[in-house]
Amino acid sequence: MGRIEVVARWVVDGFLTGLHRSPRKGFSVEFAEHRPYQPGDDLRYVDWRIAARADRWVVKQFEEETNLRALLVLDVSPSMVWRGTPTRLTKLAYAERLTAALALLLLRQRDAVGLVCFDERVRNALVPRARMTQWSRLVGVLERMREDEGAGARRSVAGDALLHAARLIRRPGLVVLVSDLLTDVDPVDRALRAIRAAGHDVVALHILDPAERDLTVTGDALFVDPESGDEVPAAVADVRDAYRVTVAEALAEWRTTFARAGGRYEIVMTDAPFGAPLRRAFAARQDTGH
Amino acid sequence: MGFLSPLLLALGLGAAVPLLIHLMRRRTGLRVDFPAVRYLARAEQEHSRRLKLRNLLLMLLRVLAVVCIAIAAAKPVSRALGAVVAAGHAPAAVAIVLDNSLSTSVIVGGQPVLDRLKAVAQEVTARAASGDRLWLVTADGRTQGGTPAALSAAIGAVEPLGGAGILPRAVANAASLARSSAVSDPVVAVVTDGQAAAWPGVTDVGGVRLVVYAPDLPAPANRAVTAVTPRPARWTPHGEIAATVGEHTGLVVGDSLSYRVTLGARTLARGTATVDASGTGAISVRAAPPERGWVAGTVELEPDELRGDDVRYFALWIGEPPVVVADTPVGAFLRSAVEALVANGRASAGPVRPPARSVAVVTADRLTDLPALITAPTDPVRLGAANRALERAGVPWRLGAPARGAAAVEGLTSADPGMAAAESASSSGPVTAVLRYPLQPQSTAIADTLARIGTAPWVVAGPGYVIIASPIDPTVTTWPLRAAFVPWVGDVLDQRLAGLSGSLGGRGTGVIDVAPGATLRRPSGAEELEAPDGSSRVLSGTTLEAPARPGVYFLRRAGARVGALVVNPEPSESDLTRIPGQSLAGHFKARAVRVEADQGRWVTAVFDAHADRPLAAFFIIVALALLVAESLVTRRRSGAAGAAAAAGVRRAA
Numbered sequence: 040m041g042r043i044e045v046v047a048r049w050v051v052d053g054f055l056t057g058l059h060r061s062p063r064k065g066f067s068v069e070f071a072e073h074r075p076y077q078p079g080d081d082l083r084y085v086d087w088r089i090a091a092r093a094d095r096w097v098v099k100q101f102e103e104e105t106n107l108r109a110l111l112v113l114d115v116s117p118s119m120v121w122r123g124t125p126t127r128l129t130k131l132a133y134a135e136r137l138t139a140a141l142a143l144l145l146l147r148q149r150d151a152v153g154l155v156c157f158d159e160r161v162r163n164a165l166v167p168r169a170r171m172t173q174w175s176r177l178v179g180v181l182e183r184m185r186e187d188e189g190a191g192a193r194r195s196v197a198g199d200a201l202l203h204a205a206r207l208i209r210r211p212g213l214v215v216l217v218s219d220l221l222t223d224v225d226p227v228d229r230a231l232r233a234i235r236a237a238g239h240d241v242v243a244l245h246i247l248d249p250a251e252r253d254l255t256v257t258g259d260a261l262f263v264d265p266e267s268g269d270e271v272p273a274a275v276a277d278v279r280d281a282y283r284v285t286v287a288e289a290l291a292e293w294r295t296t297f298a299r300a301g302g303r304y305e306i307v308m309t310d311a312p313f314g315a316p317l318r319r320a321f322a323a324r325q326d327t328g329h
Numbered sequence: 330m331g332f333l334s335p336l337l338l339a340l341g342l343g344a345a346v347p348l349l350i351h352l353m354r355r356r357t358g359l360r361v362d363f364p365a366v367r368y369l370a371r372a373e374q375e376h377s378r379r380l381k382l383r384n385l386l387l388m389l390l391r392v393l394a395v396v397c398i399a400i401a402a403a404k405p406v407s408r409a410l411g412a413v414v415a416a417g418h419a420p421a422a423v424a425i426v427l428d429n430s431l432s433t434s435v436i437v438g439g440q441p442v443l444d445r446l447k448a449v450a451q452e453v454t455a456r457a458a459s460g461d462r463l464w465l466v467t468a469d470g471r472t473q474g475g476t477p478a479a480l481s482a483a484i485g486a487v488e489p490l491g492g493a494g495i496l497p498r499a500v501a502n503a504a505s506l507a508r509s510s511a512v513s514d515p516v517v518a519v520v521t522d523g524q525a526a527a528w529p530g531v532t533d534v535g536g537v538r539l540v541v542y543a544p545d546l547p548a549p550a551n552r553a554v555t556a557v558t559p560r561p562a563r564w565t566p567h568g569e570i571a572a573t574v575g576e577h578t579g580l581v582v583g584d585s586l587s588y589r590v591t592l593g594a595r596t597l598a599r600g601t602a603t604v605d606a607s608g609t610g611a612i613s614v615r616a617a618p619p620e621r622g623w624v625a626g627t628v629e630l631e632p633d634e635l636r637g638d639d640v641r642y643f644a645l646w647i648g649e650p651p652v653v654v655a656d657t658p659v660g661a662f663l664r665s666a667v668e669a670l671v672a673n674g675r676a677s678a679g680p681v682r683p684p685a686r687s688v689a690v691v692t693a694d695r696l697t698d699l700p701a702l703i704t705a706p707t708d709p710v711r712l713g714a715a716n717r718a719l720e721r722a723g724v725p726w727r728l729g730a731p732a733r734g735a736a737a738v739e740g741l742t743s744a745d746p747g748m749a750a751a752e753s754a755s756s757s758g759p760v761t762a763v764l765r766y767p768l769q770p771q772s773t774a775i776a777d778t779l780a781r782i783g784t785a786p787w788v789v790a791g792p793g794y795v796i797i798a799s800p801i802d803p804t805v806t807t808w809p810l811r812a813a814f815v816p817w818v819g820d821v822l823d824q825r826l827a828g829l830s831g832s833l834g835g836r837g838t839g840v841i842d843v844a845p846g847a848t849l850r851r852p853s854g855a856e857e858l859e860a861p862d863g864s865s866r867v868l869s870g871t872t873l874e875a876p877a878r879p880g881v882y883f884l885r886r887a888g889a890r891v892g893a894l895v896v897n898p899e900p901s902e903s904d905l906t907r908i909p910g911q912s913l914a915g916h917f918k919a920r921a922v923r924v925e926a927d928q929g930r931w932v933t934a935v936f937d938a939h940a941d942r943p944l945a946a947f948f949i950i951v952a953l954a955l956l957v958a959e960s961l962v963t964r965r966r967s968g969a970a971g972a973a974a975a976a977g978v979r980r981a982a
Binding site for chain 1: 359360361362363364365366367368369370371372373375376379380383384963
């Protein structure tokens, strides 16, 4: 079991278990199976007869509750392979763990989970499956992607990846974009509108290193974009304030873009615990009843 | 605006440093991988105008700060700008020459002139700044440099001299001091009473600026004892005190000046002297005082506004007439002269009272002991015996082979001015000698030449001896036929050979007249100098500086007085006539000369060229203000200094 699995299980077991509930529950749904009760499960679905007979708590799973199709869209472009300080994970490493944890969470709730990794094109794609073996496959894909990370300079094309992901879900489902969003807004905006038109929900987890937000680098330097190779000379002290304003404006633009498209948007700092952003993102989804 | 250290303006080249940094800041070699370059580029693009202005402002602030520091280091001075932003004046080098000669002690308006001059000089120290270089030079040449406070104290302590000093020399010294400074416009500030006698001729002080303060004060009437002469210098024991008193201003012919003559601790005489048309009066006091040995005396007038010249000192030696023994071979004329002197009381025939010794008048070949008046032998055959006798007696002279032929003798005069005048008025012509034995000095010969033939000595006087190079015989020389012969012999016996235990060794009269503070050759045989208060100091070296206070200072050897140093002010110092201001300017040759009688204008003139005020402090303040402004503009940068945590950023070389 790799590090991704360990961390993902720890995150799910420790913080997220029971958080997710299917938004499509109802009296007309068809019973599928029982599963052990987990703290946080709605008590309405506890099978009391089994509890009385066998002295163990199980909850009833309905077919409709497990038919959520979620596709995790992970940005593996070179810009993700960066960290502001050696004591932190790179954005990609953080995103991998987050993705794995999210997949585990969904799979444990009988949701079908797929994965799309992309940079300048879609590098890998897993069709959504609800079986637990899907998680191992997903983690395997992530491990392989890690071995290939940072190879060559490639732009990330999140819009194309989102559209590709949407095509992998036949029914309305959930598309989770995990990216640093160092890409143009318009293609993403267009893709969002298309996805929403197809009935899919969209959640964006914007991965940010604190050094990217605050520009904590000092001195004068030639800043080089690892993806495009663009070079910008700058005196950090001179430009820091303006940079922070610009970043704030960019984040606000992304938030507006996703909100306008009906999606959710969460900023995930790589120095924050894994559970916190997920809790925020999916608690909000649950509250809104989508 | 000028600069006192213009070379330091080169520091202004340092202004190129922030300029170069500004121009080269974008050429840094440090490469940093940074994914969010798009945000950075957008920030620069959106804020580029503000950033450029800010960077330009920073560059200007830094360049101006460096330029201001460079200007401050170059010590800028400016009259116009200085009047607005600075105080004081540019660093100055001022050498103050304070005239403290005797004439400045005169009372005018109830106050000594010197006090007025000191107050004026104090004004310079009061106006001086800590960066100024100041010196004080007094009329006697004494020099002191230091801070304004030290110079002020020194000026306050200045006392009037007992004499004139040498003001031109003091001014020249002051000019040298002022020139020695690095200041561009050295100044010699002279404070004087403008006494005409103090500024003889033209004093060249070179390339300095001379500013003279000479107050427009009236010269008060001044009466002075201008000369005192004991005649002869050594009394046996008869003599005369001849003095001259003068009235330099306010002269009224027929004025009577009361005087008093003292000798030792007693009054020798009192009287009045009448001023004649030349403004002088003569005093003559004859006496045969009972005092013996070296005695000091004074001639005094009643006090007037200038007290320092109302008394004049003299010294003389008083003793018994010498016991003289004339040997027969010296000839009838010398024997007759001695007899006449004995009859007149100027010499004695004996007996001798120790420690005095009799004076022998002998031919050289019969010399046995000193003291002696020695003549050459009549017979050339006795030449060898004469030289052997001279050697035995310790006389460092020898007689050479006889030289014949008439030759004129020069220098034979009597100490008695009346007799000398009578001699010079006679029509008998010069004294001649047809036979002489050239006097040959030995290595140790130290003597005075009393008469000579051509360049060769004919009569020499040394310790205990006087040698005449010819026999005193009318067939050899006309000298014994002259009226001045007997007085001359008397002078020789009294002044050269009598009382040897109380003389400097037979040379001169033993009395040295000097001005206060004068430097003279130390008299041989003098070991100590006895002050009027009885204290004494040991003399050393080859020169002797006369005391500054007038009086009689006895020269001592082995505890006994052997001579006297008589210190009196120069007679010219009593003439208080002043030089008009513009005429005084003509007594100096300098780069610029300005004479002022007004204290305020004079002080202003001293610092006039330095009215350019120093601006270094102003420019330092401006530089600090610029640096503060620069730090305010860059304070965010300073605040972010601790953000070195970005060391983990991957950097491309």
